[in-house]
Amino acid sequence: MRRIVALGLMSGTSMDGIDAALIATDAEDVEAFGPTAFRPYSVAERAVLRAALAEAAGLADRDARPGVLAEAERIVTDAHAETVESLLARADVDAGRVTLVGFHGQTVFHAPDRRLTVQIGDGAALARRLGIPVVYDFRAADVAAGGQGAPLVPIFHRALVRAAGLEGDVAVVNIGGVANVTRVGADDSLVAFDTGPGNALIDDLVRERTGAAMDRDGRLSLAGTVQAQTLAELIAHPWFDLPPPKSLDRDAFSRAPVARLSTEDAAATLAAFTAEAIVRAIDLAGGADAIVVCGGGAHNPAILRNLETMGGVPVTTADAHGWSVDFIEAQAFAYLAARHVAGLPISFPETTGCPHPMTGGILVRP
Ligand SMILES: Nc1ncnc2c1ncn2[C@@H]1O[C@H](COP(=O)(O)OP(=O)(O)OP(=O)(O)O)[C@@H](O)[C@H]1O
Numbered sequence: 001m002r003r004i005v006a007l008g009l010m011s012g013t014s015m016d017g018i019d020a021a022l023i024a025t026d027a028e029d030v031e032a033f034g035p036t037a038f039r040p041y042s043v044a045e046r047a048v049l050r051a052a053l054a055e056a057a058g059l060a061d062r063d064a065r066p067g068v069l070a071e072a073e074r075i076v077t078d079a080h081a082e083t084v085e086s087l088l089a090r091a092d093v094d095a096g097r098v099t100l101v102g103f104h105g106q107t108v109f110h111a112p113d114r115r116l117t118v119q120i121g122d123g124a125a126l127a128r129r130l131g132i133p134v135v136y137d138f139r140a141a142d143v144a145a146g147g148q149g150a151p152l153v154p155i156f157h158r159a160l161v162r163a164a165g166l167e168g169d170v171a172v173v174n175i176g177g178v179a180n181v182t183r184v185g186a187d188d189s190l191v192a193f194d195t196g197p198g199n200a201l202i203d204d205l206v207r208e209r210t211g212a213a214m215d216r217d218g219r220l221s222l223a224g225t226v227q228a229q230t231l232a233e234l235i236a237h238p239w240f241d242l243p244p245p246k247s248l249d250r251d252a253f254s255r256a257p258v259a260r261l262s263t264e265d266a267a268a269t270l271a272a273f274t275a276e277a278i279v280r281a282i283d284l285a286g287g288a289d290a291i292v293v294c295g296g297g298a299h300n301p302a303i304l305r306n307l308e309t310m311g312g313v314p315v316t317t318a319d320a321h322g323w324s325v326d327f328i329e330a331q332a333f334a335y336l337a338a339r340h341v342a343g344l345p346i347s348f349p350e351t352t353g354c355p356h357p358m359t360g361g362i363l364v365r366p
């Protein structure tokens with residue numbers, strides 16, 4: 001495919017806000033990274049999204065938008081449109097130069113074993129408002145074919161690892177609300193799956209105990225002591241021994257085991273839980289010579305320190321390789337949109353457990 005400019009949009013399980021990023025790509029290689037933007041959700045918008053998760057838990061039809069889901073979808077679509085408009089205005093890029101938008105939407109329910117995954121966000125409305133073709137609903141086809149529908153970024157991780165010429169077996173770890181790993185083998189093989197909790201348990205704990213949205217810079221976690229017995233209880237969950245492919249919904253794990261701990265010890269123990277789950281997953285994937293961390297968890301030194309201690313291999317963050325800790329997923333959805341148009345697969349038996357390499361997403365023109 002010829003080189004195009006694609007704009008990717010990600011609103012992840014942390015529900016902190018919308019990441020947007022421009023890239024130039026031919027759907028195989030990433031030729032350049034462009035400007036980025038972040039638009040946080042307001043406290044009120046976040047409350048609607050949290051209510052939407054609760055509402056969606058009972059969904060049987062992925063197209064239904066009962067109760068608060070219709071309002072949540074409008075909020076998601078409008079907020080994404082605003083994010084694109086402000087990115088393009090600030091970067092002084094004409095919308096006509098953007099060939100394609102990759103729109104992940106907001107996951108409100110994910111149960112691949114029931115062949116159901118729901119990302120809200122109206123792709124057609126977004127395309128109309130922006131005047132740019134939009135690819136959206138990336139996970140549906142994979143789940144309908146019996147795949148996990150997640151993770152989808154691994155093919156992008158591999159393109160970056162190849163381009164950087166990283167040696168040995170490399171584990172790229174995304175620590176968002178949920179965490180996922182992509183192991184790129186020295187032989188170019190790919191294995192990927194969700195590892196367990198990312199930041200969601202820590203965010204929820206901190207919101208409940210202090211009202212803050214996150215444990216900024218890991219301050220609480222660093223001030224606390226990991227409670228070994230509680231950590232052992234958390235990691236005893238059967239999920240961690242399950243063979244891949246596997247993927248998680250945001251609220252798959254309970255923070256009940258840390259309920260009686262001080263806020264600091266609870267945060268420290270949850271940060272260690274996230275790290276231990278990642279290290280176990282890397283072992284399950286075949287081991288790695290190096291770990292590269294991206295996603296918001298890369299800003300939490302308590303998670304990084306635990307990863308270094310438990311992983312026993314060098315840990316770097318994505319920024320150290322010229323990638324973006326915060327925008328790698330948005331860039332990935334720009335790349336996946338380009339792959340849709342090029343007719344190239346976005347999911348694989350080794351990443352989602354789908355029966356054969358599969359394309360994904362729906363293209364709508366304005
Ligand atoms: N300075 C910081 N200190 C500590 N934690 C941080 C910091 N910045 C971001 N985070 C954490 O990262 C989270 C956001 O991460 P990110 O944007 O990668 O997640 P996401 O894309 O929403 O989730 P997912 O990858 O699961 O879809 C925040 O909710 C917070 O927990």
Ligand SMILES: CC(=O)N[C@H]1[C@@H]2OC[C@@H](O2)[C@@H](O)[C@@H]1O[C@H](C)C(=O)O
Binds near residue numbers: 110149150154180194
């Ligand atoms: C169902 C869903 O939205 N899953 C997300 C979530 O957030 C992280 C992890 O769980 C990953 O599997 C996925 O997102 C990334 C972008 C992916 O598909 O690769």
